[in-house]
Amino acid sequence: MFTSSTIIEPFRVKVVEPLPRPTREDRCRQLAAARLNLFSIPAEAVTIDLMTDSGTSAMSQEQWASMMRGDESYAGARSYYRFRDVVRDLTGMHHVIPVHQGRAAEKILFTLVGGPGKVVPANTHFDTTRANVEHSGAEALDLVIAEGLQPQAEHPFKGNVDVPLLDSLLAEQKQRVPLVVVTITNNSGGGQPVSLENLKQVRACCDKHGVPLFLDCARFAENAWFIRQREAGQAGRDPADIAHEIFRLADGAWMSAKKDGFGNIGGFLAVKDDELAAGCRNMLILTEGFPTYGGLAGRDLEALATGLGEVLEVDYLCYRIASTEYVWRRLDEAGVPLLRPAGGHAVYLDARAFLPGIPPGQLPGQSISIALYLESAVRACEIGTVMFGRTLANGEQEPGPMDLVRLAIPRRVYTQSHMDYVVEAVCYVYAERARLGGLRIIDEPEALRHFTCGFEPLGWDPLR
Numbered sequence: 001m002f003t004s005s006t007i008i009e010p011f012r013v014k015v016v017e018p019l020p021r022p023t024r025e026d027r028c029r030q031l032a033a034a035r036l037n038l039f040s041i042p043a044e045a046v047t048i049d050l051m052t053d054s055g056t057s058a059m060s061q062e063q064w065a066s067m068m069r070g071d072e073s074y075a076g077a078r079s080y081y082r083f084r085d086v087v088r089d090l091t092g093m094h095h096v097i098p099v100h101q102g103r104a105a106e107k108i109l110f111t112l113v114g115g116p117g118k119v120v121p122a123n124t125h126f127d128t129t130r131a132n133v134e135h136s137g138a139e140a141l142d143l144v145i146a147e148g149l150q151p152q153a154e155h156p157f158k159g160n161v162d163v164p165l166l167d168s169l170l171a172e173q174k175q176r177v178p179l180v181v182v183t184i185t186n187n188s189g190g191g192q193p194v195s196l197e198n199l200k201q202v203r204a205c206c207d208k209h210g211v212p213l214f215l216d217c218a219r220f221a222e223n224a225w226f227i228r229q230r231e232a233g234q235a236g237r238d239p240a241d242i243a244h245e246i247f248r249l250a251d252g253a254w255m256s257a258k259k260d261g262f263g264n265i266g267g268f269l270a271v272k273d274d275e276l277a278a279g280c281r282n283m284l285i286l287t288e289g290f291p292t293y294g295g296l297a298g299r300d301l302e303a304l305a306t307g308l309g310e311v312l313e314v315d316y317l318c319y320r321i322a323s324t325e326y327v328w329r330r331l332d333e334a335g336v337p338l339l340r341p342a343g344g345h346a347v348y349l350d351a352r353a354f355l356p357g358i359p360p361g362q363l364p365g366q367s368i369s370i371a372l373y374l375e376s377a378v379r380a381c382e383i384g385t386v387m388f389g390r391t392l393a394n395g396e397q398e399p400g401p402m403d404l405v406r407l408a409i410p411r412r413v414y415t416q417s418h419m420d421y422v423v424e425a426v427c428y429v430y431a432e433r434a435r436l437g438g439l440r441i442i443d444e445p446e447a448l449r450h451f452t453c454g455f456e457p458l459g460w461d462p463l464r
């Protein structure tokens, strides 16, 4: 019988979109105009866009067909009820509040439960989560296990919460903690999963202290797959079954459905508590829209309802995780310093090991991202001191916990040859790394500075 070790894309292509092929001269001009910030570069000047896996999925024929069935009624649209039932079934949570994307759920939730004097612990807060917690006046605390902060350490579940640390925080100041957040998978910590065992321990700890547990579940399906792959006793289990068990450990969840929802836009906030749900709906009406559409079109709700089922298919998840690992393995074999092991949605370069001569305060991850774009028109995203550090009163940078460059892989979009091109480009930049230098930030807004700040090289020419 024929068997193959090649894991193929479980789809074929029906519609094609041409790839932009800017010249090196174009790229130079774009970088100069963008003040070296890749968020300011038009997508038309990017060949392979690995800036994010958010909202960049290719939708399936079933999703497009669902969109034609979208009910655009203002209140009580059929598409809302379909979406609500899918999310209820997935999460076991009664109240399902659609939002236009994950941060809208964060804004609503932390406006209600955050505020000065509060502390919100998580394994690692994603950038928008941290910003929304802090914007409310509360403190965002990261309590990921020690291995989760060591890029080179090997651990199957580097997204796990340090439960003893959480326990002592709650023992000392639970009255300040409105809820505990677990991000699955841990995006800012390298797309690393959280084990079922760890989630159960966090649940027990929350129960012990009477504090609710919320999931930031943008990549719940990828997390479920890692549990199936890596956790004792979970091999071969239906990913949907694992996902159901995960959600039933929590009191609430919010999702950027632009990730594992296969949506180009959308998200939800789901909670069990009636009073909290009522408060959230009131905020939603104020900022997002009526509770049965939450800032989305009926057709968006349809696409998500379909996508949330597709994302749990075994063939898809097998391909998804294998294709990320493929890129990781090829770069690892070439000696490029990586965060270990491969994440679910992305491969992360370890910028401090990649450029040991450039201190974190001089933004090594940004320097690599700029070089990668200049040389190959591949766009990556710095997840390090630019994103999570801050400028101190003396003008120096307080470094982020790690300096990473994230190559996020959009779902069902690029083929293996696209990824081979990316691998070659990263290897080239690594070989030429001695030419790279440090950077400083020249102007920055108060929150989420990485989206809009500018950069200046420190005594070298990044565009040479």
Ligand SMILES: *Cc1c(COP(=O)(O)O)cnc(C)c1O
Pocket (backbone or CB within 6 Å): 054, 101, 102, 103, 104, 126, 128, 129, 183, 184, 187, 216, 217, 218, 255, 256, 257, 258, 259, 267
């Ligand atoms: C993307 C993301 C968010 C924010 O969602 P948006 O849809 O971008 O607003 C929050 N948390 C995690 C873990 C994410 O990956």
